[in-house]
Amino acid sequence: MVIVGNGMAGHRLAQELRARRPEVRVTLVGEEPRPAYNRVLLSTVLAGTVSADALELADCGARMRLGVRALELDTERRRVTLSDGSVLGYETLVLATGARPVLPRVPGLAADDGGPAPGVSTFRTLADCTLISRLALGGSMAVLGGGLLGVEAARGLAGLGVDVTLVHPVGHLMENQLDPEAGEVLARMLRDLGVRVLLGVGASRWQPSPDEGELVLSDGRAVRCGGVVVTAGVAPVTELARSAGLAVGRGVVVDDRLRTSAPGVYAIGECAEHRGVCHGLVGPCWEQAAVLADVLVGKDTEYTGSRPVVRLKARDVDLAAMGRVPAEPDGDTELVRVSDVTRGRYGVLALRAERLVGAILLGLPDATGPVTQLHDSGSPAPADRFGLLLGTGAAVSETPDKLPERALVCRCNGVTKARLVEAWHAGARDPEALSVLHLGHHRLRQLFGHRAAAVHLAGARGRLTVHGRPGRP
Numbered sequence: 191m192v193i194v195g196n197g198m199a200g201h202r203l204a205q206e207l208r209a210r211r212p213e214v215r216v217t218l219v220g221e222e223p224r225p226a227y228n229r230v231l232l233s234t235v236l237a238g239t240v241s242a243d244a245l246e247l248a249d250c251g252a253r254m255r256l257g258v259r260a261l262e263l264d265t266e267r268r269r270v271t272l273s274d275g276s277v278l279g280y281e282t283l284v285l286a287t288g289a290r291p292v293l294p295r296v297p298g299l300a301a302d303d304g305g306p307a308p309g310v311s312t313f314r315t316l317a318d319c320t321l322i323s324r325l326a327l328g329g330s331m332a333v334l335g336g337g338l339l340g341v342e343a344a345r346g347l348a349g350l351g352v353d354v355t356l357v358h359p360v361g362h363l364m365e366n367q368l369d370p371e372a373g374e375v376l377a378r379m380l381r382d383l384g385v386r387v388l389l390g391v392g393a394s395r396w397q398p399s400p401d402e403g404e405l406v407l408s409d410g411r412a413v414r415c416g417g418v419v420v421t422a423g424v425a426p427v428t429e430l431a432r433s434a435g436l437a438v439g440r441g442v443v444v445d446d447r448l449r450t451s452a453p454g455v456y457a458i459g460e461c462a463e464h465r466g467v468c469h470g471l472v473g474p475c476w477e478q479a480a481v482l483a484d485v486l487v488g489k490d491t492e493y494t495g496s497r498p499v500v501r502l503k504a505r506d507v508d509l510a511a512m513g514r515v516p517a518e519p520d521g522d523t524e525l526v527r528v529s530d531v532t533r534g535r536y537g538v539l540a541l542r543a544e545r546l547v548g549a550i551l552l553g554l555p556d557a558t559g560p561v562t563q564l565h566d567s568g569s570p571a572p573a574d575r576f577g578l579l580l581g582t583g584a585a586v587s588e589t590p591d592k593l594p595e596r597a598l599v600c601r602c603n604g605v606t607k608a609r610l611v612e613a614w615h616a617g618a619r620d621p622e623a624l625s626v627l628h629l630g631h632h633r634l635r636q637l638f639g640h641r642a643a644a645v646h647l648a649g650a651r652g653r654l655t656v657h658g659r660p661g662r663p
């Protein structure tokens with residue numbers, strides 16, 4: 191079996207398969223030259239709170255072909271040609287090529303080869319983090335795009351003392367997840383943390399110079415800065431599939447068993463389009479990896495979609511958003527809202543037929559666990575809605591015992607309650623052992639010495655974060 195793409199989805203699939211059928215021979219082809227790493231935590235590297243090495247994911251047991259790109263796929267002869275000229279035969283091939291950042295058509299942002307021009311960086315890889323940190327040495331940066339990544343990048347750089355201007359063409363930040371009021375609270379929080387936030391204005395030109403460049407805005411103003419981080423969205427990577435004649439829409443089209451239009455070829459992660467949806471978050475990647483591993487070992491199972499939760503990873507800004515929150519209550523939807531803008535707290539729950547259909551929680555960390563569990567489980571909401579929003583009411587599950595088996599306990603690593611229970615039965619008795627065993631690793635000693643052996647256990651009432659350190663299991 192060949193997996194193309196050694197990112198979060200491809201690596202997870204190899205792990206899932208190894209746990210089910212260690213005898214399957216898997217080759218992972220990855221364009222990035224380094225072992226797979228937790229991309230979700232890149233913002234913490236940029237913010238200087240976590241080292242790049244700490245993001246490395248544990249060995250998944252696959253044969254690795256790193257630093258090479260899969261160039262050509264022959265689905266008739268079941269062969270894939272790599273950029274170093276080698277050819278791999280396969281019985282099953284999985285595309286997990288992810289997505290790449292989009293550079294807006296602003297003069298000066300793109301170089302002749304279509305990549306970022308001097309002084310410009312995207313924010314997708316560890317190599318990008320290195321470039322951004324170098325540009326930021328000039329002391330000032332602009333961030334173009336106020337979605338999740340833009341906000342995390344701006345906050346991270348500001349925390350390092352960099353003079354940051356966040357430029358967002360829409361009227362409020364993170365408009366895909368937040369309503370205008372939440373967007374306003376977030377902008378205020380960022381301003382208090384030293385980020386200059388410019389809303390409703392785009393960029394019209396980037397003019398680099400050896401010391402300080404100039405980002406000219408659509409209203410004529412100019413931001414002088416050492417560089418620009420572009421966080422203006424991503425597009426699924428589909429060239430390999432497209433040139434092989436597979437059905438491609440926005441992403442590589444897959445059915446409920448994650449099969450593409452070619453026999454023996456599957457697709458998961460951000461490159462895949464399932465029921466018209468291309469996801470941009472890691473939760474769906476992991477769910478797809480688990481389902482595909484089951485499918486490949488012959489289980490009769492299907493992927494029917496995901497209900498992702500967005501959590502911001504920016505110091506001093508606690509934000510979670512899930513589902514859909516309509517602007518106004520309608521006949522069917524009840525909205526419960528608390529707003530304390532000056533103290534940076536805002537929350538809204540959207541409920542339909544007593545069930546949670548959406549929520550935004552800003553500055554309300556105690557509510558995040560219970561509300562997320564309600565969202566995941568689809569259980570009826572408690573009568574005390576304010577208690578739920580403020581995190582002061584009866585927790586949804588008083589004991590972990592009552593949590594459903596498939597409840598996600600750790601979102602950073604996609605760990606369910608069922609896996610922790612399984613690890614417990616396998617002998618794990620403390621958080622460190624659970625953090626290793628839940629992934630089904632066997633070489634405990636090696637892994638305990640691995641800084642990436644981190645697990646975030648989000649309980650019903652709080653959070654416990656455990657990081658395994660070298661020599662300190």
Ligand SMILES: Cc1cc2nc3c(=O)[nH]c(=O)nc-3n(C[C@H](O)[C@H](O)[C@H](O)COP(=O)(O)OP(=O)(O)OC[C@H]3O[C@@H](n4cnc5c(N)ncnc54)[C@H](O)[C@@H]3O)c2cc1C
Pocket residue numbers: 194195196197198199200219220221222229230231232233258259260261286287288289313314315339427430458459460461469470471472473475500501502503
């Ligand atoms: C800064 C940042 C913060 C994020 N924060 C969050 C968050 O808080 N929550 C969340 O849910 N998600 C977050 N995400 C998104 C999350 O990282 C992605 O959803 C996830 O990484 C997608 O996994 P993937 O395997 O599909 O793609 P990727 O992780 O991008 O992996 C794809 C890999 O395939 C390789 N590749 C592509 N084409 C080829 C080829 N032809 N041959 C060989 N290799 C190839 C690429 O180089 C890449 O290494 C964040 C992303 C970034 C960049």
